[in-house]
Amino acid sequence: EVRLVESGGGSVQDGGSLILSCEVSGYPITIKSNYRLGWFRQGPREVREGVAAIDNLGNTAYARSVKDRFDLSVDFTKSVLTMHMHNVTTEDSGMYYCALDPVGGFAREWLIIRPGPDAYWGQGTQVSVSS
Numbered sequence: 001e002v003r004l005v006e007s008g009g010g011s012v013q014d015g016g017s018l019i020l021s022c023e024v025s026g027y028p029i030t031i032k033s034n035y036r037l038g039w040f041r042q043g044p045r046e047v048r049e050g051v052a053a054i055d056n057l058g059n060t061a062y063a064r065s066v067k068d069r070f071d072l073s074v075d076f077t078k079s080v081l082t083m084h085m086h087n088v089t090t091e092d093s094g095m096y097y098c099a100l101d102p103v104g105g106f107a108r109e110w111l112i113i114r115p116g117p118d119a120y121w122g123q124g125t126q127v128s129v130s131s
Contacts, residue, residue, distance in 0.1 A: 002026035002120045004098045009125030016088055016129075022081040022098030022122060029079040031056070034104030037074065037081045038111060042124075043094040050111035051096070052083055061108035065091065085127075093129045098122040 008020040020039065029035055038053030038061075052062045052072045060072055071084040081098060100120045101110060115121075 002100065004100055004120055004122035006096065006098045006122040006125040009096060009127045011128045011130065012088055014089055014129055014131045018085045018088060018127060020083045020085065020096055020098075020125060020127070024079040024081065024100060027100060027102060027120070029074060029081075030076055034102060036099075036101040036103060036105075036107055036110045036115075038072075038099055038107070038115075039081075039083055040097045040099055040114065041092075041094040041127075042097065046094070048097065048114065050114060053107040053111040054081070055107040055110070056104040057107075059105065059107040061111045063111070088127075088129045090129045090131050093127055095124040095126050097124045 003025045005023045012018050034056050036055045039051040040048045041051045042048040054060045054072045069086050073082050099115045101115050
C-alpha cells in the first residue's frame, strides 16, 4: 500500500520559515524509479494548486509565487520529500498536500495540470501565516 504522510505544518509569522516533510512508503523513491513528487496547496473554497514538484530526472518546478523562496529536496535513503519555506507570507497559508505520481519526468507540466487519477495523496498539513 502506498502511503504519503506529511508533517511540519503549523503557525508562523509573516517573514518566517517552515519545513514541510512528506514520507513515502510502499513505492520506491530511488534514482532508478519513475516518480513525480510535489506539494499542492488548497485554501478555503479554492482549487488545489501546484506549489513545487520534483521528478526522477532531477527536474524541479515551482509556482511563480514561491520561486526563490521555497526549496525542494529528496532524501533517497528515507524516501522523504522536504520543502523548505522561507520568507513566508499570508498568501502561503493553506492546506498543503503531498502527491506522488508513479510516472517520470515533466515536473513542470505536472505542477500546472495537477496529478491525475492514478496519483497518491497524503492527508495534508495546515500552514497558517499571520501578519
